[in-house]
Amino acid sequence: MKSLFPILTIVAAILVIWVLAVVPMNMHLTADQAQRDGLMVMPQTPAERQGYSGLGLSFANAGLIPLTYTLDRPRLPSPHQVAGEMWETIALRNVTSRQSLVYHGWVTLSATLVGFAIGTTLGILLAVGIVHNRAMDMSVMPWAIASQTIPILALAPMIIVMMGQFGIQGLLPKAVISAYLSFFPVVVGMVKGLRSPDAMQMDLLRTYYASSSQGFWKLRLPASVPYLFASFKIGISAALVGAIVAELPTGARAGFGARMLVGDQYGNPLVTWAALFAAAITAAALVAIFTAMERLTLRRMGMAAA
Amino acid sequence: MTADTVISAQGLNLTFQTNDGPVHALKDVNLDIRKGEFISFIGPSGCGKTTFLRCIAGLETPTDGTLSVNGMTPDQARRARAYGYVFQAAGLYPWRTIGGNVKLPLEIMGFSKSEQAERVARVLALVDLAGFEKKFPWQLSGGMQQRASIARALAFDADILLMDEPFGALDEIVRDHLNEQLLALWARTEKTIGFVTHSIPEAVYLSTKIVVMSPRPGRITDVIDSPLPKERPLDIRDSKEFIDIAHRVREGLRAGHVDD
Amino acid sequence: MTGPALISVLAVWVVGWFINARLAVSRMSDARIIRVLVPVIFGLTLLLIWELLVRMTGVSPIVLPPPSMIAERFANSLPILWVDFEQTIVKGAMTGYVIGMICAFAVAVLADRSDFLTRGILPVGGFMAALPIVGIAPIFVKWLGSDWESKAAVVAVMVFFPILVNIVAGLRDTSAMQRDLMRTYGAGYWQTLFKLRLPAAMPFIFNGLKIATTLALIGAIVAEFFGSPTVGMGFRISTSVGRLALDMVWAEIVVAAIAGSTLYGAVAWIEGRVTFWHPSQRK
Ligand SMILES: Nc1ncnc2c1ncn2[C@@H]1O[C@H](COP(=O)(O)OP(=O)(O)O)[C@@H](O)[C@H]1O
Numbered sequence: 033m034k035s036l037f038p039i040l041t042i043v044a045a046i047l048v049i050w051v052l053a054v055v056p057m058n059m060h061l062t063a064d065q066a067q068r069d070g071l072m073v074m075p076q077t078p079a080e081r082q083g084y085s086g087l088g089l090s091f092a093n094a095g096l097i098p099l100t101y102t103l104d105r106p107r108l109p110s111p112h113q114v115a116g117e118m119w120e121t122i123a124l125r126n127v128t129s130r131q132s133l134v135y136h137g138w139v140t141l142s143a144t145l146v147g148f149a150i151g152t153t154l155g156i157l158l159a160v161g162i163v164h165n166r167a168m169d170m171s172v173m174p175w176a177i178a179s180q181t182i183p184i185l186a187l188a189p190m191i192i193v194m195m196g197q198f199g200i201q202g203l204l205p206k207a208v209i210s211a212y213l214s215f216f217p218v219v220v221g222m223v224k225g226l227r228s229p230d231a232m233q234m235d236l237l238r239t240y241y242a243s244s245s246q247g248f249w250k251l252r253l254p255a256s257v258p259y260l261f262a263s264f265k266i267g268i269s270a271a272l273v274g275a276i277v278a279e280l281p282t283g284a285r286a287g288f289g290a291r292m293l294v295g296d297q298y299g300n301p302l303v304t305w306a307a308l309f310a311a312a313i314t315a316a317a318l319v320a321i322f323t324a325m326e327r328l329t330l331r332r333m334g335m336a337a338a
Numbered sequence: 339m340t341a342d343t344v345i346s347a348q349g350l351n352l353t354f355q356t357n358d359g360p361v362h363a364l365k366d367v368n369l370d371i372r373k374g375e376f377i378s379f380i381g382p383s384g385c386g387k388t389t390f391l392r393c394i395a396g397l398e399t400p401t402d403g404t405l406s407v408n409g410m411t412p413d414q415a416r417r418a419r420a421y422g423y424v425f426q427a428a429g430l431y432p433w434r435t436i437g438g439n440v441k442l443p444l445e446i447m448g449f450s451k452s453e454q455a456e457r458v459a460r461v462l463a464l465v466d467l468a469g470f471e472k473k474f475p476w477q478l479s480g481g482m483q484q485r486a487s488i489a490r491a492l493a494f495d496a497d498i499l500l501m502d503e504p505f506g507a508l509d510e511i512v513r514d515h516l517n518e519q520l521l522a523l524w525a526r527t528e529k530t531i532g533f534v535t536h537s538i539p540e541a542v543y544l545s546t547k548i549v550v551m552s553p554r555p556g557r558i559t560d561v562i563d564s565p566l567p568k569e570r571p572l573d574i575r576d577s578k579e580f581i582d583i584a585h586r587v588r589e590g591l592r593a594g595h596v597d598d
Numbered sequence: 599m600t601g602p603a604l605i606s607v608l609a610v611w612v613v614g615w616f617i618n619a620r621l622a623v624s625r626m627s628d629a630r631i632i633r634v635l636v637p638v639i640f641g642l643t644l645l646l647i648w649e650l651l652v653r654m655t656g657v658s659p660i661v662l663p664p665p666s667m668i669a670e671r672f673a674n675s676l677p678i679l680w681v682d683f684e685q686t687i688v689k690g691a692m693t694g695y696v697i698g699m700i701c702a703f704a705v706a707v708l709a710d711r712s713d714f715l716t717r718g719i720l721p722v723g724g725f726m727a728a729l730p731i732v733g734i735a736p737i738f739v740k741w742l743g744s745d746w747e748s749k750a751a752v753v754a755v756m757v758f759f760p761i762l763v764n765i766v767a768g769l770r771d772t773s774a775m776q777r778d779l780m781r782t783y784g785a786g787y788w789q790t791l792f793k794l795r796l797p798a799a800m801p802f803i804f805n806g807l808k809i810a811t812t813l814a815l816i817g818a819i820v821a822e823f824f825g826s827p828t829v830g831m832g833f834r835i836s837t838s839v840g841r842l843a844l845d846m847v848w849a850e851i852v853v854a855a856i857a858g859s860t861l862y863g864a865v866a867w868i869e870g871r872v873t874f875w876h877p878s879q880r881k
C-alpha cells in the first residue's frame with residue numbers, strides 16, 4: 033500500500049478545508065442566533081451584517097467562532113455534525129423506522145439492484161447478438177454509443193409518471209430507470225470485450241476448424257471478463273444515481289432521494305447531508321464489491337498478473 | 339507431383355484489394371512439398387511468406403490457381419485436422435494454464451478427457467515442459483511460452499506443422515536452443531514442416547529445402563535443396579557445405595532485391 | 599392489442615429488418631453511406647412502430663405521445679425550447695463545464711510536481727468520480743440561489759473529478775525512455791511538460807473531457823429538479839410531467855439529445871485535430 037499515506041493526506045486536506053469553511057459559511061446565521069440569545073455581536077443589526085462577507089464577520093466576532101459548529105440548521109454542517117446525524121439515523125434507529133437511513137437506503141438499493149440485474153442481463157445478451165450478427169451490429173451499435181453522450185437520465189421523471197398511469201408504482205419504475213442506465217454501458221463494454229481477441233487468436237481457432245459457438249465459449253467470453261467488470265462498475269454507479277434521481281421529482285416518500293428532498297424542503301440540512309453521504313458510501317461499497325469480485329475472478333482465471 | 343506429395347501449389351496467385359489499390363501478394367507460385375520435408379520460406383518482409391502459409395492452411399483464399407493438401411482442398415484438410423499452426427507470438431490464453439492451453443485444440447476437436455490428459459503430458463514432455471502444466475503463461479519465459487505454443491500445435495497429431503517466424507522475437511541463444519530442439523522433434527515425429535524465417539543461418543540449419551522469395555509481386559525466385567545430413571549438430575554451421583548454401587541463399591535474396 | 603395493429607407493426611418490423619439485413623451483408627456494407635443508412639433505417643423503423651402502436655391500439659397519446667405529436671410540439675414550442683436551452687445548457691452546463699475544466703487543469707498542474715500528491719489524487723479522484731455527486735444539487739441551490747449559478751456550480755463539481763483524474767493519469771503516462779531522452783537534451787520541467795508530457799497526455803485528457811460533456815448536461819438538468827426560476831429544461835420537464843404534458847417532456851429530451859451529441863461531437867472533433875497522431879485517430 034504505497035499510496036495509503038498520500039491518500040490519507042489528500043483526505044485530511046479536504047477535511048481541514050471543510051472544517052475551516054464552516055466558520056465563514058455559518059457566521060451570519062450564528063450571529064443572528066447569538067444576538068437573539070443576548071450576546072454581543074459586532075455590527076448590531078442583521079441589515080448591517082449583510083454588508084459583511086462571511087470571512088469579514090468572522091474576524092469581527094472571533095468569539096462566536098465555536099458557535100458556528102453547533103448550529104441546529106447550519107448552511108454548512110461541520111463533519112462531526114454530519115457524522116453524528118448519520119450515527120443517529122443509521123445505528124440508533126430501528127431499521128424499519130421511517131427515521132432510519134438504513135430503511136431509506138434499502139428502498140433505493142433494492143431498486144438499484146433489481147434494475148442493475150435486468151439491465152446487465154439484457155445488455156450482455158444484446159452484446160452477444162451484436163457480435164454475431166452484422167445487421168444487428170450496424171443497426172444498434174451506433175445508437176448504443178450515442179446513448180452515452182445523451183443525458184438519458186432526464187427520462188426518469190417521465191418513466192415514473194408513465195408507469196404510474198398504468199398503476200405500476202414503487203420499486204419497479206425506479207428499477208426500470210436503473211436498468212436502462214446500466215444497460216448501455218454494459219452493451220458497449222461487453223461488445224468491446226467480446227471483440228478483444230486479436231486476429232491471430234481467431235485464426236488459431238480457424239486452423240482447428242472450431243465452430244463459432246466454440247470460439248464464443250472458449251475465447252470471446254473469457255477474454256471479455258475484464259471488460260465486463262469495468263462496465264459493471266460504471267453500470268452500478270449509474271443505476272444508483274438513476275434510482276436516486278427517480279425519487280426526486282415525484283415526491284417519493286422513501287429512499288435516499290426522498291430524504292434529500294425532505295431535508296431540503298423542511299430546511300433541515302443535516303438530513304440532506306446525511307442522505308448524501310449515505311448514498312456516497314453505498315455507491316462506494318457497491319463499486320468496492322465489484323472490484324473485489326473482479327480481483328477474485330481474474331486471479332482465479334490466472335489473469336491477475338497478466 | 340509424386341505419390342508422397344503433401345502440399346502442391348500450381349499457378350497460385352493472390353491479390354488483395356486495398357484502399358491504395360490492388361496488392362499482388364503472390365504471383366505464379368508453383369511448389370510441391372513432399373511428406374516429411376522441412377521447408378523454409380525466406381525473403382524480405384512483404385514478399386508473401388505469411389500469405390502463402392495462410393493459403394496452405396485455408397485462412398486465405400487464392401484468387402487464382404490450385405492448391406491441394408493431402409489431395410484435398412485446404413478447407414477440407416482443415417476439417418481433417420491437418421494443421422498445427424504456430425504464430426510469431428505464442429498467443430497463449432492468459433486465463434488458461436500451460437496444460438489448459440495445450441488442451442484447447444483437443445477440447446475443440448472432441449477428444450475424451452483421459453486422452454486429453456495423456457496427450458498434454460506427452461507433448462509437454464516433447465518440448466521439455468513437463469512439470470510446467472499447472473503454471474500460467476506469464477510465469478514462463480518467452481522461449482518457454484513459444485515451446486508451449488508448439489506443444490499446442492503438436493497435441494492433436496496434425497501431420498503438417500506451419501510455423502510463421504516462431505522464434506523471431508527471441509534472442510539468439512534461446513533461438514539456437516529451440517532450433518536444435520525443433521530438429522530433434524522433427525526427426526522423432528516425421529512431420530512435414532513449413533517454416534517462415536528472416537534469418538539465413540536459421541533457414542539453412544533447419545531445412546531440407548529452402549524457398550527464396552522476393553516482393554512486389556511476391557514470388558518464388560529460387561528453391562534450394564539442402565545437401566546437409568539429417569543429423570545436424572549446432573557446429574555444422576561452420577562447415578563448408580553450410581556456408582555454401584548460406585551463400586546461395588544470400589545471392590538469391592540479393593537478386594530479388596535488384597529487381598525492384 | 600387488436601389484430602390489424604399487430605399485423606402492421608410486425609410488417610413494419612420485418613420490412614425494416616429485411617432491408618438492414620440485406621444492406622449489412624451487401625458488398626457495399628463497408629461504405630460510409632451504408633454505415634449511416636443502416637442505423638437510420640433502424641431508428642425510423644422503431645419510430646414508425648411507436649407511432650403505429652399508439653394510433654392503432656388503445657394507448658392514450660397523453661401517456662405515450664406518438665412521434666408525430668412530439669414533432670409537432672417541438673415545432674410549435676421552439677421559442678420556449680430555445681430559452682430553456684440557453685438557461686440550462688449554455689448558462690448552466692457550459693459555464694460549469696468550463697469552470698470545472700479550468701479548476702481540474704490548475705489542480706493537476708499544481709499537483710504534478712509532487713509524486714506524493716499525484717499518488718493521492720488518482721485514487722481519491724477516481725473514487726469521487728464514481729459517487730452520485732448530483733446529490734449535492736439541493737445544497738448548492740440553497741447556497742447560490744435557484745438561478746443558473748447553482749447549476750453551474752453543481753456541473754463544475756461533477757466534471758472536475760473525471761477530468762482531473764484523466765489529466766493526472768495522462769501526465770504520468772510517458773515512458774521512462776521518452777523522459778530520459780528529454781533529459782539527454784537537457785530539457786527542464788516546463789519544456790518536458792509542454793513538449794512531451796502534455797501532448798502525450800492528450801488522448802487521456804480528451805477522454806475525460808468527453809465523459810464530462812454528458813455529466814455536465816445531467817448535472818444541469820437534474821439540479822433544476824431541486825429548484826429553478828420558471829425557465830430551464832429540468833424545470834420544464836418536472837412541471838410538464840406534473841401536468842401530464844408528456845409531449846413537451848419528449849420535446850425537451852430531443853433538445854437534450856441534440857445538445858448532448860453536439861457537445862460530445864465538438865469535443866471529439868477538437869480531439870481529432872489535436873491528437874491526429876494517436877493510433878485511435880488514424881484510419
Ligand atoms: N489482409 C491483407 N490485406 C491487404 N494486404 C495484405 C493483407 N495481408 C498481407 N497483405 C499484403 O501482402 C503483401 C505480403 O504480405 P505478407 O504475406 O504478410 O508478407 P511477409 O509475411 O513475407 O512479410 C504485403 O505487401 C502486405 O502488405
Ligand SMILES: [Mg+2]
Pocket residue numbers: 387388389
Ligand atoms: Mg509475415
